[in-house]
Amino acid sequence: MSDHDFVSGSKPIGLARGEGPSLYTADGTEYLDAGASFACTPLGHSHPAVVDAIQEQVGELTFVDSSFPVQSREDAYAAFVAATPDGLESAWFCNSGTEANEAALKFARSATGESKIIAATRSFHGRTMGALAATWKDKYKEPYEPLAGDVEFVPYGDSEALADAVDDETAAVILEPIQGEGGINVPPAGYLETARELTDETGAALVFDEVQTGMGRTGSMWACQNAGVTPDVLTTAKGLGNGLPVGAVAVRDWIADGAASHNATFSGGPVVAAAVHATISTLVEEEWPAHAAEVGDYLVDKLEAALGDAVREIRGEGLLVGIELKRGANRVARDLAMNHQVLALPAGRTVLRLLPPLVIDEGEADRLVEALTETVAPEAASES
Numbered sequence: 001m002s003d004h005d006f007v008s009g010s011k012p013i014g015l016a017r018g019e020g021p022s023l024y025t026a027d028g029t030e031y032l033d034a035g036a037s038f039a040c041t042p043l044g045h046s047h048p049a050v051v052d053a054i055q056e057q058v059g060e061l062t063f064v065d066s067s068f069p070v071q072s073r074e075d076a077y078a079a080f081v082a083a084t085p086d087g088l089e090s091a092w093f094c095n096s097g098t099e100a101n102e103a104a105l106k107f108a109r110s111a112t113g114e115s116k117i118i119a120a121t122r123s124f125h126g127r128t129m130g131a132l133a134a135t136w137k138d139k140y141k142e143p144y145e146p147l148a149g150d151v152e153f154v155p156y157g158d159s160e161a162l163a164d165a166v167d168d169e170t171a172a173v174i175l176e177p178i179q180g181e182g183g184i185n186v187p188p189a190g191y192l193e194t195a196r197e198l199t200d201e202t203g204a205a206l207v208f209d210e211v212q213t214g215m216g217r218t219g220s221m222w223a224c225q226n227a228g229v230t231p232d233v234l235t236t237a238k239g240l241g242n243g244l245p246v247g248a249v250a251v252r253d254w255i256a257d258g259a260a261s262h263n264a265t266f267s268g269g270p271v272v273a274a275a276v277h278a279t280i281s282t283l284v285e286e287e288w289p290a291h292a293a294e295v296g297d298y299l300v301d302k303l304e305a306a307l308g309d310a311v312r313e314i315r316g317e318g319l320l321v322g323i324e325l326k327r328g329a330n331r332v333a334r335d336l337a338m339n340h341q342v343l344a345l346p347a348g349r350t351v352l353r354l355l356p357p358l359v360i361d362e363g364e365a366d367r368l369v370e371a372l373t374e375t376v377a378p379e380a381a382s383e384s
């Protein structure tokens with residue numbers, strides 16, 4: 001499979017259909033999706049509200065340039081800005097997370113007139129030349145150097161190191177409120193507030209990358225709301241269109257006013273806009289973020305009770321859960337898939353990441369716990 005694709009690799013599970021948190025092979029074998037969709041389907045696979053909105057829009061008007069008002073685009077912008085924290089009053093749609101971060105760094109530079117970017121160790125912001133420059137892993141960067149940007153890295157979660165790094169020449173501090181790809185790292189209390197204070201003092205833009213943490217996953221619409229901190233720029237993507245390729249940047253007025261020329265041909269295309277509008281409306285009206293908080297707490301409590309000393313740590317917020325294992329996460333993910341039909345994701349060498357659709361119920365959480373217990377703590381599984 002996928003011989004034509006020379007970068008993605010391939011797994012020996014051909015998927016044909018999805019519904020809710022489940023994925024099915026062509027012959028009907030069901031898998032529980034706790035990571036296969038990479039946080040891109042918060043409402044579950046092929047959610048009817050989103051499918052209907054896309055189908056209606058694609059038949060009506062598939063594409064026109066973003067300078068022409070189109071109802072689905074107007075609705076998507078209104079819903080998105082209403083769903084972002086107070087203070088972020090303007091937005092721009094793009095096509096992916098990396099493109100949202102690329103735009104965020106450009107807007108921060110033009111609004112501040114500065115160029116220095118501060119990013120964190122173990123960060124992931126995407127793979128275009130600017131977003132990649134702010135990404136930590138050398139493996140992703142070195143073969144492509146020189147990259148585009150004057151980036152200084154500080155240890156994630158270390159307020160003092162951040163205070164030493166931020167100065168009058170800083171254009172932006174870019175942080176994930178909880179690091180995803182880097183291992184589900186939750187910063188110490190007060191870290192995001194410190195970042196807010198430091199950037200307020202020096203006039204730098206505070207950029208929160210909520211590409212993975214956003215859209216209700218952490219129990220609030222945005223993870224920064226759990227910490228009570230509003231950035232100057234918030235980027236998101238992944239779950240924004242419940243599976244369609246779309247990203248967004250939400251900004252405070254001073255960033256919007258200072259932003260120079262920037263755009264993209266497919267920005268806010270009518271079809272992805274219809275998906276965004278349907279996704280946000282459904283998430284908000286049906287209160288899925290609160291559900292994510294509840295099921296997430298339930299899941300983590302059960303995991304802690306079942307896995308105990310068999311793992312090093314369980315961390316995260318809502319349905320963004322990381323399990324620090326005592327062995328390789330790749331192997332555990334493979335065993336879960338092959339023996340238990342549960343699809344989870346590694347985040348670094350020893351962290352297993354659970355990113356199920358927000359619509360999972362307690363029964364599905366129990367199934368995750370059982371599969372994990374049998375995989376990483378078989379003694380505990382045979383006792384119970």
Ligand SMILES: *Cc1c(COP(=O)(O)O)cnc(C)c1O
Binds near residue numbers: 097180181212
């Ligand atoms: C996935 C991710 C990105 C990149 O998004 P793409 O849509 O793959 O370009 C950026 N930041 C974070 C935190 C992510 O998880």
